[in-house]
Amino acid sequence: RPFYNLMMFPYPSAEGLHVGNFFAFTGADVYGRFKRLQGYQVFEPIGFDAFGIHSENFAIKTGTHPARLIPRNIANFRSQLTRLGGMFDWRHELSTTDPAYYRWTQWLFLQLYRAGKAYRKKAAVNWCPNDKTVLANEQVITGACERCGAQVEQRFLEQWFFRITDYAERLLANLDDPVKMDWSASTTTAQRNWIGRSEGAEIEFAGDAGPIRVFTTRPDTLFGATFMVLAPEHPLVDRITTEAARPAVQAYRRAAAAKDIVTRKVGEKDKSGVPTGGFALNPATNQPVPVWVADYVLMEYGTGAIMAVPAHDERDFAFAVMHQLPIVRVLARPGETGATPVHQAETGETGCRLVNSGPFSELPAGEGFRRIVDWLEQEGKGKGTVQYRLYDWCISRQRYWGPPIPIINCRGCGPVAVPEQDLPVLLPEIADFQPDDSGISPLARHKEWFEVPCPRCGQPAHRETDVSDTFLDSAWYYLRYLSTELGNRPFHPDRMKRWLPVASYIGGNEHAVLHLLYSRFIAMVLCDQGLLPFEEPFRRFRAHGTIVKDGSKMSKSRGNVVIPDRYLARWGADSFRMYLMFLGPYEEGGDFRDEGLAGPRRFLDKVWELVQQCEQRTSAGQEVHQGIVVKWHQTVKRVTTGLKTLSYNTAIAALMEFLNALRAVNCSERRMVKDMVVMLAPFAPHFAEECWERLGGAGSVFDASWPAWDEALTVEHKVEIPVQVNGKTRSKITVPRGAAESTVLAAALRDRQISKFLDGKQPKKVIYVKDRLLNLVVGS
RNA sequence: GCCGGGGUGGCGAAAUUGGCAAACGCAAGGGACUUAAAAUCCCUUGGGAGCAAUCCCUUGCGGGUUCGAUCCCCGCCCCCGGCACCA
Numbered sequence: 001r002p003f004y005n006l007m008m009f010p011y012p013s014a015e016g017l018h019v020g021n022f023f024a025f026t027g028a029d030v031y032g033r034f035k036r037l038q039g040y041q042v043f044e045p046i047g048f049d050a051f052g053i054h055s056e057n058f059a060i061k062t063g064t065h066p067a068r069l070i071p072r073n074i075a076n077f078r079s080q081l082t083r084l085g086g087m088f089d090w091r092h093e094l095s096t097t098d099p100a101y102y103r104w105t106q107w108l109f110l111q112l113y114r115a116g117k118a119y120r121k122k123a124a125v126n127w128c129p130n131d132k133t134v135l136a137n138e139q140v141i142t143g144a145c146e147r148c149g150a151q152v153e154q155r156f157l158e159q160w161f162f163r164i165t166d167y168a169e170r171l172l173a174n175l176d177d178p179v180k181m182d183w184s185a186s187t188t189t190a191q192r193n194w195i196g197r198s199e200g201a202e203i204e205f206a207g208d209a210g211p212i213r214v215f216t217t218r219p220d221t222l223f224g225a226t227f228m229v230l231a232p233e234h235p236l237v238d239r240i241t242t243e244a245a246r247p248a249v250q251a252y253r254r255a256a257a258a259k260d261i262v263t264r265k266v267g268e269k270d271k272s273g274v275p276t277g278g279f280a281l282n283p284a285t286n287q288p289v290p291v292w293v294a295d296y297v298l299m300e301y302g303t304g305a306i307m308a309v310p311a312h313d314e315r316d317f318a319f320a321v322m323h324q325l326p327i328v329r330v331l332a333r334p335g336e337t338g339a340t341p342v343h344q345a346e347t348g349e350t351g352c353r354l355v356n357s358g359p360f361s362e363l364p365a366g367e368g369f370r371r372i373v374d375w376l377e378q379e380g381k382g383k384g385t386v387q388y389r390l391y392d393w394c395i396s397r398q399r400y401w402g403p404p405i406p407i408i409n410c411r412g413c414g415p416v417a418v419p420e421q422d423l424p425v426l427l428p429e430i431a432d433f434q435p436d437d438s439g440i441s442p443l444a445r446h447k448e449w450f451e452v453p454c455p456r457c458g459q460p461a462h463r464e465t466d467v468s469d470t471f472l473d474s475a476w477y478y479l480r481y482l483s484t485e486l487g488n489r490p491f492h493p494d495r496m497k498r499w500l501p502v503a504s505y506i507g508g509n510e511h512a513v514l515h516l517l518y519s520r521f522i523a524m525v526l527c528d529q530g531l532l533p534f535e536e537p538f539r540r541f542r543a544h545g546t547i548v549k550d551g552s553k554m555s556k557s558r559g560n561v562v563i564p565d566r567y568l569a570r571w572g573a574d575s576f577r578m579y580l581m582f583l584g585p586y587e588e589g590g591d592f593r594d595e596g597l598a599g600p601r602r603f604l605d606k607v608w609e610l611v612q613q614c615e616q617r618t619s620a621g622q623e624v625h626q627g628i629v630v631k632w633h634q635t636v637k638r639v640t641t642g643l644k645t646l647s648y649n650t651a652i653a654a655l656m657e658f659l660n661a662l663r664a665v666n667c668s669e670r671r672m673v674k675d676m677v678v679m680l681a682p683f684a685p686h687f688a689e690e691c692w693e694r695l696g697g698a699g700s701v702f703d704a705s706w707p708a709w710d711e712a713l714t715v716e717h718k719v720e721i722p723v724q725v726n727g728k729t730r731s732k733i734t735v736p737r738g739a740a741e742s743t744v745l746a747a748a749l750r751d752r753q754i755s756k757f758l759d760g761k762q763p764k765k766v767i768y769v770k771d772r773l774l775n776l777v778v779g780s
Numbered sequence: 781g782c783c784g785g786g787g788u789g790g791c792g793a794a795a796u797u798g799g800c801a802a803a804c805g806c807a808a809g810g811g812a813c814u815u816a817a818a819a820u821c822c823c824u825u826g827g828g829a830g831c832a833a834u835c836c837c838u839u840g841c842g843g844g845u846u847c848g849a850u851c852c853c854c855g856c857c858c859c860c861g862g863c864a865c866c867a
Binding site (some may be wrong): 029094184186189190192193194196198200214215216217218229271294295296297298300301302305306307308309313314315316318319387388389427509510512513546547553583584585588590591592593595596597598599600602603605648650652653654655656657660720721722724727728729732753762765766767769772773775777 | 781782783784785786792793794799800803804805806811814820834847848857860861862863865866867
């Protein structure tokens with residue numbers, strides 16, 4: 001009964017594990033231990049995601065080489081994780097920086113390359129002219145370099161991409177397949193939005209310099225397209241621009257190119273733009289419309305060109321007003337003629353009809369959409385299409401601390417894959433891993449490393465000097481865990497079949513789109529290549545919540561960061577684990593307060609007392625209080641379902657209640673105490689182990705079996721039900737379970753309180769919910 | 781702006797998704813034990829009125845549906861997270 005219990009492996013920072021990590025790992029570990037107690041063979045691996053910009057930046061800051069920094073950090077993490085008490089299988093530990101690991105990351109790149117899913121193209125990157133380095137988007141703060149404050153510019157570099165967009169439809173479709181994916185809804189919606197499917201049409205406008213293709217989600221508004229806008233990078237800009245307009249257009253394009261990507265996309269949303277002087281024909285009206293260039297149109301989305309419908313699009317409207325372009329209304333709400341001038345942008349909401357749209361006028365918007373697409377297809381001027389917001393995955397990093405991309409560039413042969421037997425392409429340990437004036441990637445300064453013969457023709461060639469994105473490392477680590485000792489292959493097919501897909505994956509929702517989407521994509525490609533027997537790697541995924549301190553997110557600048565080590569030393573790992581699991585619903589997180597730790601600790605102390613009482617008594621038997629038996633069945637049920645649904649806080653509450661019940665009747669019956677210890681074990685493994693031994697349990701408590709409850713015994717024979725008059729509870733009566741309405745009603749009518757409120761009147765209506773409540777309605 | 785998650789005692793939170801609101805825990809107050817303190821144990825603790833039995837009010841705000849709403853519907857307000865010129 002294999003059960004793969006996965007949690008997101010940490011990035012080994014110099015600061016050590018923070019409470020968020022502890023919370024994440026404890027919750028996942030509790031689940032793994034629970035499954036083990038239920039009789040599953042649980043595989044719970046751990047590893048380190050140690051490549052990447054974070055480590056590199058820290059190394060630059062402290063002047064320590066990452067190759068020495070990382071092992072130190074990992075050693076610290078290992079000891080913290082051990083103290084936490086995770087059920088980790090250390091035999092399968094891995095680090096992405098280990099050549100025995102990244103050899104296969106490079107192999108993975110080659111599989112994608114062979115499958116035609118990896119390609120090279122020029123793309124914009126953020127470039128700091130002062131530090132002479134490429135920056136990640138997160139390192140650009142309002143257009144300036146995070147480190148030196150210099151204005152960041154855009155550069156176009158040749159980079160490697162993965163064709164994740166080829167999989168957009170499948171990535172989307174599987175989200176709705178409950179057999180393949182049982183995921184937190186918040187995560188699947190995040191992925192849906194990220195993939196961003198839009199249905200619409202591609203339409204061709206005949207232009208002065210050849211046809212211009214646009215994508216629109218609203219072909220029904222075609223008659224309202226009064227101008228067109230090209231992205232500054234659009235290839236047709238040069239050709240369509242008239243001589244008179246050329247200086248202005250060129251200046252505009254230069255200015256757009258100088259803006260960094262972040263400012264360009266999220267900065268001020270002014271609708272700047274210049275006319276090209278050229279025109280194109282609106283295929284519906286046959287009227288010429290002016291063609292403009294503006295950077296609010298992005299080259300990366302759709303066709304890089306739009307038809308502008310200012311009457312019904314907010315951005316086009318703002319642009320038209322600013323540049324005094326015509327606005328023609330083609331949608332009207334019920335009762336409107338459409339002749340009224342438009343002062344603000346309107347979208348075609350439900351109930352809108354087409355107006356000013358020739359033969360399509362008067363059609364409802366939805367039907368107009370379909371009819372216009374049909375017409376475009378007949379005329380050969382367009383077709384219905386689907387667009388995705390998802391972009392291809394750029395995996396090139398002009399950095400040092402990552403796996404070198406296994407490609408050799410040859411003047412004659414072009415890019416050539418490094419032969420598999422030559423893998424890994426080792427990352428050389430260089431002293432000058434910091435960026436400086438000399439070039440693009442630090443590796444590009446090391447001729448002795450990048451100058452190699454072409455594997456195909458033998459002529460002098462050079463290695464790719466970029467390294468790959470860390471997200472590629474983490475996109476397949478769960479496959480490697482199972483085969484860490486194998487030197488000659490990335491993973492063993494038999495083990496893939498037996499252990500995968502992952503039965504439970506728990507992690508933070510900050511990875512809802514990148515890591516979790518990339519991993520799915522990589523699995524799909526490998527599946528299509530016949531290398532994996534499944535296409536969805538994580539059958540069940542749950543996003544855990546976040547821990548805040550005093551109502552706000554923990555951060556160094558706020559000074560409210562909780563250092564877990566202190567708490568472990570003071571309260572013990574088990575109290576700490578229990579507290580973390582008790583402070584709120586696991587999928588929501590909660591507020592960390594120092595005072596709260598006392599509760600779980602006191603609870604464990606009381607259990608300990610109970611165990612000692614059992615030890616001191618030699619005779620195993622003790623009379624068991626009748627009410628306790630019902631409580632026992634209820635507790636087993638509540639704890640079991642709580643663990644299943646990750647409602648750890650209520651599972652712990654149930655255990656506390658059970659303890660209180662035992663103490664109330666002074667019961668320390670050994671079998672019950674043993675069962676409680678078993679149910680406690682996922683949360684407090686060290687403590688439970690000790691108790692188990694003292695109670696005379698055989699072997700480890702984790703070899704015990706999980707108690708089973710009897711549904712029939714979870715209910716009392718007698719129930720107390722509230723009696724309401726006009727919906728307000730006025731009394732409570734105790735009746736046998738399952739009592740008939742007549743019995744309960746008779747008992748209620750005998751009740752003094754009730755007769756007082758009835759005041760001699762007969763109830764007009766009686767509502768009886770068996771074992772729940774009785775409501776007598778007399779009217780006012 | 782769009783998407784997602786929330787708003788319940790002094791605090792963290794429960795509530796079988798329409799049936800006794802506040803389980804469990806923290807903190808606070810009172811008491812027991814102690815020379816004293818800590819620890820432990822017992823009691824009280826949503827707000828208001830009352831000597832009391834008891835009554836009235838209370839799940840962000842305003843409406844609605846219902847015998848009955850923390851839960852469903854409509855209209856708002858606020859907080860957290862993500863995405864954001866996506867045509």
